[in-house]
Amino acid sequence: MTQRPDYAGQDQSTLFRGNDTSIALKDVKSVRGTPAKQMPAFVLGEELADLAETDDRIVVATADLANSSRTRDFASRHPGRFIDFGIAERNMITAAAGMASCGLIPYVATFASFCGILGAEAIRTDCAYPRMPVRIIGHHSGISMGFYGTSHHSLEDIGMMRTIADLTVVCAADANQLRAILRASVDHPGAMYIRLGRGRDPEVYSEVPADFVFGKATKLRDGRDLTIIATGSEVHASLGAAAALEAEGWSVRVLDMHTIKPLDVEAILSAAAETGAILTVEEHNVLGGLGGAVAEVIAGEFSIPFRRHGIADQYSLIGPPAALYTHYGLDAPGVTKMAREMLARFN
Amino acid sequence: MTSYTRPAHGRNVSEEFLADRAKFIRLETLRLTRIAGAGHYSSTFSAAELFAALYYAHLRFDPGNPKWPDRDRFLLSKGHAAIGLYPVLADLGFYDPALLDSFTRLGSAFGDHPDMKKIPGIDFSSGSLGHGLSVALGMAVAGRIQNRSYRTYCMLGDGELNEGQIWEAAMAAGHFKLRGLVAIVDRNQLSIDGPTEKVMSVEPIHGKFEAFGWDVKRIDGHDFGAILEALDELAPAGEGKPQMIVADTIKGRGVKHMELSLDWHVGNLVGEDFDDAWNEISAGLKPYVREDA
Numbered sequence: 271m272t273q274r275p276d277y278a279g280q281d282q283s284t285l286f287r288g289n290d291t292s293i294a295l296k297d298v299k300s301v302r303g304t305p306a307k308q309m310p311a312f313v314l315g316e317e318l319a320d321l322a323e324t325d326d327r328i329v330v331a332t333a334d335l336a337n338s339s340r341t342r343d344f345a346s347r348h349p350g351r352f353i354d355f356g357i358a359e360r361n362m363i364t365a366a367a368g369m370a371s372c373g374l375i376p377y378v379a380t381f382a383s384f385c386g387i388l389g390a391e392a393i394r395t396d397c398a399y400p401r402m403p404v405r406i407i408g409h410h411s412g413i414s415m416g417f418y419g420t421s422h423h424s425l426e427d428i429g430m431m432r433t434i435a436d437l438t439v440v441c442a443a444d445a446n447q448l449r450a451i452l453r454a455s456v457d458h459p460g461a462m463y464i465r466l467g468r469g470r471d472p473e474v475y476s477e478v479p480a481d482f483v484f485g486k487a488t489k490l491r492d493g494r495d496l497t498i499i500a501t502g503s504e505v506h507a508s509l510g511a512a513a514a515l516e517a518e519g520w521s522v523r524v525l526d527m528h529t530i531k532p533l534d535v536e537a538i539l540s541a542a543a544e545t546g547a548i549l550t551v552e553e554h555n556v557l558g559g560l561g562g563a564v565a566e567v568i569a570g571e572f573s574i575p576f577r578r579h580g581i582a583d584q585y586s587l588i589g590p591p592a593a594l595y596t597h598y599g600l601d602a603p604g605v606t607k608m609a610r611e612m613l614a615r616f617n
Numbered sequence: 618m619t620s621y622t623r624p625a626h627g628r629n630v631s632e633e634f635l636a637d638r639a640k641f642i643r644l645e646t647l648r649l650t651r652i653a654g655a656g657h658y659s660s661t662f663s664a665a666e667l668f669a670a671l672y673y674a675h676l677r678f679d680p681g682n683p684k685w686p687d688r689d690r691f692l693l694s695k696g697h698a699a700i701g702l703y704p705v706l707a708d709l710g711f712y713d714p715a716l717l718d719s720f721t722r723l724g725s726a727f728g729d730h731p732d733m734k735k736i737p738g739i740d741f742s743s744g745s746l747g748h749g750l751s752v753a754l755g756m757a758v759a760g761r762i763q764n765r766s767y768r769t770y771c772m773l774g775d776g777e778l779n780e781g782q783i784w785e786a787a788m789a790a791g792h793f794k795l796r797g798l799v800a801i802v803d804r805n806q807l808s809i810d811g812p813t814e815k816v817m818s819v820e821p822i823h824g825k826f827e828a829f830g831w832d833v834k835r836i837d838g839h840d841f842g843a844i845l846e847a848l849d850e851l852a853p854a855g856e857g858k859p860q861m862i863v864a865d866t867i868k869g870r871g872v873k874h875m876e877l878s879l880d881w882h883v884g885n886l887v888g889e890d891f892d893d894a895w896n897e898i899s900a901g902l903k904p905y906v907r908e909d910a
Contacts, residue, residue, distance in 0.1 A: 329762065350762065351762060353758060353793075355785075355789055356788070356789065356792075358785035358788070358789065360751070360781075360782045360785060361751045361754070361782055361785035361786050361789055364748050364751035364752055364755065364782065364786075365751045365752065365754045365755030365758065365786070365789070366755060367741075367752060367755060368741065368751065368752035368753060368754060368755025368756040368757075368758075368759065369755040369756070369758055369759040369762075370755075371733070371740070371741055371752075371755075371756065371759075372686075372755075372756055372759035372760070372763065373686070373759070373763070374759050374762065374763075376755075391745065392748065392751075395742075395744070395745050395748065396742075396748055396751075396752065399742065400732075400733055400734055400741065400742050401734065
C-alpha cells in the first residue's frame with residue numbers, strides 16, 4: 271500500500287492523514303460531577319477503538335463531527351481506519367454501505383437528525399435492503415440539542431427507522447449499555463441504527479451489562495400495578511419515577527426496551543398480563559416510536575389501561591435541555607406525574 | 618456460452634467481436650422488454666458499446682467466483698439499464714441464461730433495477746439515482762484500506778448528475794485522491810422530460826468534475842476504438858485524481874426512430890414496433906445521422 275505523502279499544508283484530508291491530535295479533545299475528567307468515563311459521549315470513540323484493536327474490519331466515519339461524537343478518540347488510535355466525510359451525511363452513509371460490501375464493518379456517527387432523518391433513504395436503500403453491516407449512530411437525539419432548535423432535534427427517527435425492514439433499531443440508556451451494544455453489534459447481521467442521547471446521560475447500569483441481547487428487554491425493576499416501558503434517555507427518569515411511586519405505595523415494573531426492532535413482544539405481553547397497565551416513555555414523538563410499537567403489540571390482545579408519554583406530535587420549544595425535559599415532563603417528576611395519574615384513575 | 622476468467626486489465630478482442638456483443642445486448646434488451654411488457658430499452662441502447670467494452674474487453678472478474686475480493690467493481694448507478702447488463706452477466710457465465718426467461722415475473726431475481734443479493738455479478742443494488750457514486754467511493758476507500766489493487770467503475774446517467782449526492786461523492790473522491798475510482802457518464806442527452814440541457818442542464822460536465830479534482834476524458838461512447846483507448850489509458854488504483862470518462866452517446870442508439878426521441882424511454886414494444894427494432898438492430902449499427910441533417 272502506498273503511504274500517503276506529506277502534502278505540507280495543502281492536503282486537508284483526514285483519510286490516512288495520520289495521528290493528528292492538534293484538534294483532539296481536551297481531557298475532560300467530569301461534567302457537572304459525572305465522571306467522563308460514565309458518559310456515552312466519552313466512551314463511543316474509545317470503545318470502538320478498543321474493539322478495532324482486535325478486529326481489522328472496523329472502520330469509523332463521521333460528517334465533520336469528530337469531536338461532538340468523540341470519534342476523534344478512534345481517529346487518534348486508528349488513523350488509517352477513520353474517515354471524515356465532511357458535511358455530507360448521505361454520502362457518508364451510502365459510502366459506508368459500499369465499504370461494508372467489501373468486508374468492512376463501518377460505524378458512522380452524526381447527529382440523529384442528520385442520519386436517522388436526513389439519511390433515511392440511504393439507510394433503507396443502501397444499508398438495510400442489501401443487508402450491509404453498517405452501524406449508523408445517531409447521537410444527540412430527541413430534544414437534547416436544546417436551543418439549537420427543531421432542525422437539530424430528532425423526534426421522528428425511531429418511527430422512521432422502525433418501519434425499515436431488516437434494520438435493527440436500538441437506543442442506549444447510558445455509557446455502560448452503549449459499550450454492551452457496540453460489543454454485541456460487531457458480528458450482528460445486517461444494518462443497525464444506534465440512537466444515543468445527549469451524551470451526558472446519567473448512569474443506569476453500574477457496569478457493562480453482561481446479559482445484553484438485541485431484542486430482549488431488560489427488567490430493571492419488578493412491580494404489580496403498572497409497567498413503565500422506557501427506552502434510551504428515559505430509562506433513568508422512569509427508574510426515578512418508580513422509586514418515587516414506591517414511596518407512595520405503588521409497585522411499578524420498569525422495562526428498558528433498548529431494542530425497538532426487533533421488539534421484545536414477549537416482555538410486553540407479560541407486562542400486560544401481569545401488571546395490567548402500561549405506560550411507555552420516550553424522548554420522541556408519541557406517534558410511531560416506542561409507544562406506537564408497544565400499542566401495535568397489545569392492540570387486539572389485551573384491553574388494559576395504556577398511555578404513551580413523549581412529545582405530543584409538536585415541535586419542541588427552544589431552551590436548555592434540562593429545562594425542556596422538565597417542560598415536557600420527560601424527567602423523573604414528569605414521568606412520576608404521568609404514572610401517578612394512570613394509577614389513580616385505573617386502580 | 619463462453620465463460621471468461623479475466624485475471625488482468627485488457628484483453629485482446631476484436632472490435633468486430635465487441636460490435637457483435639453490443640448487438641447481442643440490444644437484441645436481448647428487446648427480448649426481455651417483451652417478456653416484461655416494459656423496459657428501459659433506450660437508456661440501455663445508449664450504453665451497449667460501453668457495456669460490451671467493459672465486460673468483454675476490460676474489467677477484471679471471475680464468473681466462477683463472483684465475490685473474488687480482488688475483482689474490479691462495477692456499479693450501474695443508472696440501474697434502469699440493468700436490462701442490458703443481465704444478458705452480459707449470463708453470457709459470461711455468472712448464471713444460467715435461462716433464468717432471464719423469468720425476467721420481472723413474480724419472485725424473479727431479475728427486476729428493472731439490479732439486486733446484489735439475488736444476482737451473481739451485481740456488485741451493488743441500485744435504482745435510486747444519485748447513490749452509485751457514493752457506493753463506489755466507499756468501495757474505493759475499502760480497496761485502499763485493504764491494500765487491494767482493484768478499480769471501482771461507476772456508470773452514471775447524465776440526468777442523474779442532477780442529484781445532489783453525486784456532488785458530495787465527487788467532492789470526497791477528489792479530496793481523498795481516489796485514483797481507483799472511475800466514473801463513466803452515459804451522456805445520452807435525454808432525461809425523461811426532455812433534453813438534459815432544457816430540463817436541468819448538466820454541462821459542462823468535464824469542467825465541473827475537473828473543478829472537483831477529477832481527471833476527465835471525453836469520448837464518443839459508441840466508438841469502440843475510442844472506448845478501448847480511454848479504458849486502456851486509465852491509471853491504476855492508488856493515490857491521484859479520480860478518473861472520469863464522459864461518453865457522448867445517443868439515447869435509443871441503434872433504432873433510427875428511437876434515437877434522441879422523447880417518445881421511447883420506457884414501455885413495451887409490440888407488433889411492428891418490436892419487429893422493426895429487431896430487424897434494424899440485427900442489420901447492424903449504421904452511422905448516426907441527425908434528423909435535421
